[in-house]
Amino acid sequence: MGQKVNPIGFRLGVVRGWDSNWYGGKDFPSKLVEDQEIRKYIDARIPKGGISKVIIERTIKRITITVHTARPGVVIGKGGQEVDRIKEELKKLTGKDVQINIFEIKRPELDAKLVGESIAQQLKARISYRRAMKQAIASAVRVGAQGIKIKCSGRLGGAEMARTEMYKDGRIPLHTLRADIDYAISEADTVYGKIGIKVWIFKGEVFGKRDLSPNVGASNQMGGDRDRRGGGARRPNRNKKK
Missing domain, CATH: 3.30.1140.32 (Ribosomal protein S3, C-terminal domain)
Incomplete structure (x- = not known):
């Protein structure tokens, strides 16, 4: 199965986090389409920004967008002007408060x-x-x-x-x-x-356990010292002779 399935989807929740983190309920279709529009807009707006992926988190009133890029200076712009323009344009597109975080891809x-x-x-x-x-x-x-x-x-x-x-x-x-x-x-x-x-x-x-939270560099950081196969502390051996 591993030869045919998408390697990223196959590992979601194990060593890879989701690119969209929110609960949609009845509004799931419209929010999914909006996520795609946001990603298309950012890619078209900064074609030379070296953007790898855009992670989107939602609350009731705010959308948090984390842009993973190899060229943060191009995305941010001089004095932060470029990222401020993008934020205002995305507010008009979504009708919600937008927060943009920049995550630099060092390699x-x-x-x-x-x-x-x-x-x-x-x-x-x-x-x-x-x-x-x-x-x-x-x-x-x-x-x-x-x-x-x-x-x-x-x-x-x-x-x-x-x-x-x-x-x-x-x-x-x-x-x-x-x-x-x-x-x-x-x-x-x-x-x-x-x-x-x-x-x-x-x-x-x-x-061990990997932190899948997008705002702390989900694809590049690991945390915890528990082995994933164990799932926590070991059970006591009740069959051991006293």
Whole structure:
């Protein structure tokens, strides 16, 4: 099953937190659509911001948005002007008070979304797909990735027939739930058509309890010293001889 299912959805609640944290009730459909509109707006508003993901939390009167970005200076703007404009525009879009938090991604080479977008930009600039994929793999391994796999599909190099090519280094244990695997899909609009890019990055196995709260860097921090398999203190052995 691990080979087919989305690696992120497969690990929700185990080593990965949700990107939307709220209870919708009867208004669930409208809030879900609003979340998608917020994410599309932020991506379109700051196309060069190096944004990996946008986490949204809701209360009755406030929406808290945490933007994970590799370029916080671009998102914040000079003196915070850019983020203030975004906040005001999102207030008009949602009709609620909006709070925006910025979370810096210190190692973008280990973020599947940013790696995929980087390869897509290189393909648009007509750089060889093999060179772009191999450079991304080398960079990820150099900064500490235990495994990385990149797959490109489409008219690679302008070929008449579409095909798929894949490069891999290290291991990607898709069946292991405690494995911290990041996954993303990107698209490159080239003169020959669209090229799909899939990226898997294995960062290591998580032992113990991980804090899944988004506002403390859910994807990069671990806390607690209890083993997940134990679930707390051990039961006393009642069969032990006295």
